[in-house]
Amino acid sequence: MKKVMTFGTFDIFHPGHASYLAQAKKLGECLIVVVARDENVARYKKQDTRNKEKARLRVVTSSGLADSVVLGSLRNQYAVIEKFRPDVIALGYDQKVDMRELKSKLQEFSLETKIVRLKAYKPEVYKSSKL
Numbered sequence: 001m002k003k004v005m006t007f008g009t010f011d012i013f014h015p016g017h018a019s020y021l022a023q024a025k026k027l028g029e030c031l032i033v034v035v036a037r038d039e040n041v042a043r044y045k046k047q048d049t050r051n052k053e054k055a056r057l058r059v060v061t062s063s064g065l066a067d068s069v070v071l072g073s074l075r076n077q078y079a080v081i082e083k084f085r086p087d088v089i090a091l092g093y094d095q096k097v098d099m100r101e102l103k104s105k106l107q108e109f110s111l112e113t114k115i116v117r118l119k120a121y122k123p124e125v126y127k128s129s130k131l
Helices: 015-025 038-045 053-062 079-084 099-108
Strands: 003-008 030-035 068-071 088-091 114-117
Touching: 003 015, 003 079, 015 030, 015 088, 030 053, 030 079, 053 068, 079 099, 099 114
Parallel strands: 003 030, 003 088, 030 068, 088 114
Antiparallel strands: none
């Protein structure tokens, strides 16, 4: 079974997020969505979320777009990749990722995971920072 993994905060779940997950789902048979932890959002984005992590996890789960929805790790952002060993990592069009580090971790885990950038869905309207 081809596993696809996506990541996000999903603070205000909107049609852009739904499009992101639907696009990712088309890349395999099993979609695993990793929801960012409140502490990590504060650390990396330098801002608090409007909704707490468990509420955000419930919203993504209730969307019905993912086969599995999990919280990210507090200590090791790559732990979920090592645990679930996805065949594809689907990134949002605007997600900031250190690609060199990600590819290095995939190599360290002996994974040949494909990394795909997904298309934006009406980013002038559906972007969390604008909502």
